[in-house]
Amino acid sequence: MAIQNHQPIVRSATTLTFAFSLITSLLPNFSASLCAQAVAPESVLGDTTMPPPDDVSQRFPYGITGKTPPALTKVNHAGQEPYHKHRINLRVFQGCPQVEISDGGRLWATWFGSNTQTERAPFHQGQFSVISTSGDGGKTWKEVFVFDPSDLLGGGASDPMLWKDPTGNIRFIGLRNIDFKGKDDFATSAWEFTMLDPEKEHTRWSPPRLLGNKNISVMKPLIFPDKTILRSMDDFKLVGKKDKVRIRFLKEDVDGKPLFVSELPIDNDAGFAEQMPIIRKDGSLFTFYRARNGQKFAESFDGGRTWQLGGYYPMQFSINTKCILKTLPSGRVLLVANDVQMDSKNGGKRYFYTDDLGKENELKKNKTARTRMTAYLSEDDGKTFPHRMLLCDDGQISYPSATLGKDGAIYIVYDQGRGEIGQHTIFLSKITEADVLAGKRVDDDSFLNNIVSRPSDHGGGRREGDTL
Template sequence: MPQQIQLILRTVQSLTACAVVLFAGLFSGFGATVCAQTVNPVSVLGDTTMPPSDHVSQTFPYGITGKTPPALTKINDKEQKPYHKHRINLRLFQGCPQVEISEGGRLWATWFGSNVQAERAPYHNDQFSVISTSADDGKTWKEVFVFDPSELLGGGASDPMLWKDPEGKVRFIGLRNIDFKGQDEFASSAWEFTMLDAENEHTEWSAPRLLGNKNISVMKPLVFPDGTILRSMDDFKLVGKRDKVRIRFLKEAVDGSPIFVSEFPIDNDAVFAEQMPIIRKDGSLFTFYRAKEGQKSAESFDGGRTWKLGGYYPMQFSINTKCILKTLPSGRVLLVANDVQMKEDGGKRVYHYTDENGQQRELTKHKTARTRMTAYLSEDDGKTFSHKVLLCDDGQISYPSATLGKDGAIYIVYDQGRGTIGQHTIFLSKITEADILAGELVDGESFLNRIVSRPSDHGGGRREGDTI
């Protein structure tokens, strides 16, 4: 009964807030699209309360449900046999990297891959997530953990994430997918582990925490000054299904308890939304989200409870692919995205970019929206991005992630040719604001495209004749 009363109260609060914003919108010109509903977190995430430790679901291998906790597996430790099944010379597909840095300067990266196939949604069978680390500023890397749910009813991993919480602790999120034939609401589930010693390559970890049954692991959470966070969510199972609410945010208190879940108004142009908001100087929130013809924008003036959709951003970039936003200590806004535009010519798509002289240049070698990974800077809270530096245009380049070092360094990872012979590479670039302002590397410590991982350098990778 208390839970029912709480649900009713939350619903009334949501509707009241929605009505107030809608009423205000009549006078501000925002219109009804401002009214993105705030809903009960349980109705979106599922009931994330864990059963008692002696419950059958917690005593694997005797019982398996969507709430059976996953685990991280240590690899490449001196006590481990060298021929474990996750070794890099068996891998033929990988991509979607993330990067984070410890308080002491140790770099961490994660991505997902497979020994047998390319990405296979929705359950991602035979996929696992790799966690790798570097203690020498990205010169050398060592794979040290994997997140592999394959022993649990053939479960697979997708879209891992690393981020640093308000206390400076590095956290890992693994998305697990198990085909329960529609009988378990946590067939897809996001689990979060916290490093207990991020300076140690084989750190111990906290017990995993169940976050929910949505994709909540693609974009780093937004950390507010008071230590609360806003997590980006998307229901990837509904991508392509019209008139369905998919794009959401979860606001969490400092202790991790949910405060609210907010929803975007329906936008059938959105694909895998991959929204990543920033806090603007006036305290409002701004985000891009992935759409069919470029990036669309949205803004919130109440801490993420309600959102106004802004339509396509005037500058076309990252067409139907991921970009990231981050506010830098200077107050400038960093955007990392694919610097490619698209136009129709005679019924054909023409991919092009604008050079430093303002001239349009057609892509001739790599005719794709996923190339020319570029770092931009905005001086005006994301209204315009007037400075940029090209990071990589060597093939199909996508899915950036960034973190900030204490010395002003900006570390950025992205993938190249996930299943392409000789590629499937994870790259790392290190730049500064000065580099972006200059349009070229001017800082002596900066570098572009160090290899974090390339299986073909170790005897692995896709080979001629392989079909994946």
């Protein structure tokens, strides 16, 4: 029976013992053909060559094209008017956070939000991205920069990213969307800024670099031992359109030069793929990607140039929502995901989780796939995830991001109820491997669900009667 017509196989994390050799023999799609050979980056990213500095497009506001550079706006600084348009008590929607940490221990977070509406794809008018920082380990936070393209023909921001490059510099990617009525190849464009003073709350920034005209900002890049990187890409405008190549990777050299773009074979089960590969001990690559009934997986045995699809992973989790993978210094693999399973009941959907004793527990309060944010650990390169620790099950919880401190701490952010009254919260948890192995906090410095941002705590947020 083809995997597309088969219900996802559900197993508890503690009893899942399939080896990849068994997985590959059981899943018919695993033997699917490799994707086409890697393609030229320009054929996917567009021509990212920038016009000369004296070109009218580089001299905002005199000429605006998809290559007019964006800028970051400093907020909440000495001397600023208190009633600026990005202040938190005007915000009614926010979500999709990312987190990073400087070498000196300063935490940085970013997410997108709006004063007027919920998310509106594909151009996201009325949305901006916030950059916030904490100098005390995540106890308190201050919003210090905003990426807001609204002055450029009503552009909007979506899916911001913070990540640490091979040299330890923190970079921010802003995704800009402008409705050029189909007359500009860079209506969607990803721009990357590098922090110059990451230990200061109002750091200086490098000029932005144009990465391409695709979404390259949802998942952190994979860094290879030779310091080349692999960026995850997705063409979100093609979601739901069958038989379109959409899920890709961009390989760059140490200087940022594009080397190739590779493509996953078409999978019409895939939603917003949000793939995040790891390097296994044998040098091969492994990634999950978001699909209709859970997470599917793919593998590459040539450094990301070609990929094999493996079908649905035997453990069901993060049903059509984002999860993240990260290899820890210990060699264990961290997975942060929604610990929810799903099947049919009386013509509808039943959401449940399986506890450590193998008992199924139906969700009563939060009947959604986006709850029970959980940290898992694998001892075997992602074949199984026997260790897990619940982080948060308070409402709709989704879109994790993680970074590692020098002391072994794991910092994880995620959002709660993006447009829900009293919620739209960005949470931060700090845990260790020992916590996950124990299934509970055992480290004295660990904490769960500190508030990074919640507009309703500052007089903002969605109110009764608001229609977003």
